[in-house]
Amino acid sequence: MKLVAAIIKPFKLDDVREALSEIGVTGITVTEVKGFGRQKGHTELYRGAEYVVDFLPKIKVEVAVDDGQVDAVIESISGAAKTGKIGDGKIFVYELAQAVRIRTGESGSEAL
Amino acid sequence: MEDILNLRYALDTFYFLVSGALVMWMAAGFAMLESGLVRAKNTAEILTKNVALFAIACIMYMVMGYNIMYPADGNGFIPAFDFAFMFGGDNAAADVLAQDPAAWYDGSYYSGMSDFFFQVVFVATAMSIVSGAVAERMKLWAFLLFAVVMTGFIYPMQGYWKWGGGFLDAANFQDFAGSGVVHLCGATAALAGVLLLGARKGKYTADGRINAIPGANLPMATLGTFILWLGWFGFNGGSELVLSNVDEANAVAAVFVNTNMAAAGGVVAALITARILFGKADLTMALNGALAGLVAITAEPLAPTPLWATIVGAIGGVIVVFSIIGLDKLKLDDPVGAISVHGVVGMWGLLAVPMSNGDATFGAQIYGLVVILAWTFVASFITWLVIKAVMGIRVSEEEEYEGCDVSECGLEAYPEFTGAKGSGR
Numbered sequence: 001m002k003l004v005a006a007i008i009k010p011f012k013l014d015d016v017r018e019a020l021s022e023i024g025v026t027g028i029t030v031t032e033v034k035g036f037g038r039q040k041g042h043t044e045l046y047r048g049a050e051y052v053v054d055f056l057p058k059i060k061v062e063v064a065v066d067d068g069q070v071d072a073v074i075e076s077i078s079g080a081a082k083t084g085k086i087g088d089g090k091i092f093v094y095e096l097a098q099a100v101r102i103r104t105g106e107s108g109s110e111a112l
Numbered sequence: 113m114e115d116i117l118n119l120r121y122a123l124d125t126f127y128f129l130v131s132g133a134l135v136m137w138m139a140a141g142f143a144m145l146e147s148g149l150v151r152a153k154n155t156a157e158i159l160t161k162n163v164a165l166f167a168i169a170c171i172m173y174m175v176m177g178y179n180i181m182y183p184a185d186g187n188g189f190i191p192a193f194d195f196a197f198m199f200g201g202d203n204a205a206a207d208v209l210a211q212d213p214a215a216w217y218d219g220s221y222y223s224g225m226s227d228f229f230f231q232v233v234f235v236a237t238a239m240s241i242v243s244g245a246v247a248e249r250m251k252l253w254a255f256l257l258f259a260v261v262m263t264g265f266i267y268p269m270q271g272y273w274k275w276g277g278g279f280l281d282a283a284n285f286q287d288f289a290g291s292g293v294v295h296l297c298g299a300t301a302a303l304a305g306v307l308l309l310g311a312r313k314g315k316y317t318a319d320g321r322i323n324a325i326p327g328a329n330l331p332m333a334t335l336g337t338f339i340l341w342l343g344w345f346g347f348n349g350g351s352e353l354v355l356s357n358v359d360e361a362n363a364v365a366a367v368f369v370n371t372n373m374a375a376a377g378g379v380v381a382a383l384i385t386a387r388i389l390f391g392k393a394d395l396t397m398a399l400n401g402a403l404a405g406l407v408a409i410t411a412e413p414l415a416p417t418p419l420w421a422t423i424v425g426a427i428g429g430v431i432v433v434f435s436i437i438g439l440d441k442l443k444l445d446d447p448v449g450a451i452s453v454h455g456v457v458g459m460w461g462l463l464a465v466p467m468s469n470g471d472a473t474f475g476a477q478i479y480g481l482v483v484i485l486a487w488t489f490v491a492s493f494i495t496w497l498v499i500k501a502v503m504g505i506r507v508s509e510e511e512e513y514e515g516c517d518v519s520e521c522g523l524e525a526y527p528e529f530t531g532a533k534g535s536g537r
Contacts, residue, residue, distance in 0.1 A: 044324075044392075045324070045390040045391070045392070045394070046324035046325075046326050046394070046396075047324065047394060047396055047397065047436055047437075047440075047449070048322070048389065048390065048436065048437040048440065049322040049323060049324040049440060050321075050322075050324065051323065051324035051326075
């Protein structure tokens with residue numbers, strides 16, 4: 001099993017969610033995060049005082065899937081989240097050692 | 113004839129009461145404005161300050177402030193005051209109606225209680241100016257202790273010198289609704305406090321950089337500004353003190369219009385100034401601009417034409433932007449711009465009076481300005497010093513980082529956003 005974590009632009013969340021449900025992904029966790037990549041920050045002024053904006057709001061989408069689904073999930077998220085402009089985000093894939101459905105106690109692939 | 117006199121008395125009393133109620137509503141405006149411009153972790157504490165100072169002001173003014181400011185007698189410098197007001201009493205109808213109708217407005221033409229009500233909300237306004245300037249790092253109870261002294265003594269004394277018929281009034285110093293007596297006074301008390309308090313941690317760096325500390329809730333700050341704008345119609349409008357004849361009704365209407373135009377001028381001027389200086393429209397500057405316009409016209413909202421009132425407000429709007437930047441350069445940390453809006457522009461308001469009011473002189477205006485400034489600064493500075501020695505005025509460094517809400521109030525303004533309440537919702 002793998003945990004696929006994607007950092008995406010916040011306004012792309014609905015597109016990504018639809019794309020994922022189209023390929024049969026049944027569960028997803030979303031967190032509000034801030035981050036930056038290779039771009040340097042820019043400065044803004046508040047009442048004449050400069051402040052640096054480098055952390056930009058992003059959304060982290062996490063889905064737990066079987067090994068075989070990983071490529072499809074990556075392709076689906078990439079396609080939905082891409083704008084072609086700076087800040088589109090990244091996808092990370094983690095090894096998932098265990099998964100459990102709390103209500104029924106199922107574990108492993110049956111819990112996904 | 114008696115019917116008319118009854119009606120005049122009732123109308124002018126009603127007018128005082130409604131104007132006073134509008135000015136009371138400004139307390140909500142200050143609360144919203146200040147809580148919107150501070151950080152989330154300090155919001156509940158500044159709201160507590162605003163609620164409590166209003167209550168303290170009402171009580172101290174009732175106990176002694178009103179009598180100091182409007183004594184039965186005095187030598188022009190020191191009022192011969194008593195503690196009579198809190199024991200009640202008002203004009204007897206028979207006495208009122210026995211007055212000579214031809215000299216009606218020289219006598220008792222409205223309720224004494226309504227006079228107190230109208231005046232007490234002004235002292236609360238002056239006091240609430242201080243809370244914004246010292247926000248995010250002052251101890252709550254130290255502030256409230258200062259409020260007791262300010263509303264019971266410091267403000268009433270200089271109020272007596274002008275509106276109570278004291279020596280400033282005799283010197284022809286003009287201040288229709290209080291650019292000096294209320295706004296400059298409040299801002300000067302704030303300045304004395306800020307000098308002894310120091311800046312927020314992290315606001316200024318040793319190498320001269322000024323760090324931005326953005327406010328947590330701009331919708332509330334905007335709401336607060338509009339509430340203050342509305343309340344100001346009572347502040348300036350009520351200060352005409354009479355409504356019940358054609359000339360006075362016209363005067364009140366002119367005051368309302370001029371007050372509104374000055375605010376409008378202030379907004380536009382501040383917005384454009386901020387756009388030119390910073391490249392973008394700074395909402396907080398626009399809000400300060402509205403208030404600056406209102407403060408600027410407060411010393412003389414009757415005499416100007418609507419056009420001139422707009423210009424007076426606009427000049428206030430330009431001044432306030434530069435003053436806010438200037439105070440930061442002097443390392444005087446004022447989170448909401450109170451000293452700039454009420455103090456610096458308050459002085460402009462006083463000096464603008466002779467430009468539309470032929471009875472005023474620059475000399476008398478400067479005289480009044482200096483007296484109010486000096487008295488309030490010295491009295492406030494001493495009071496702050498004593499409080500600092502007795503209990504300290506600044507929260508500890510750790511409390512400042514944690515936020516005054518937790519350390520001073522034991523609760524949070526936005527517990528579900530900041531998560532201290534836990535994820536239980």
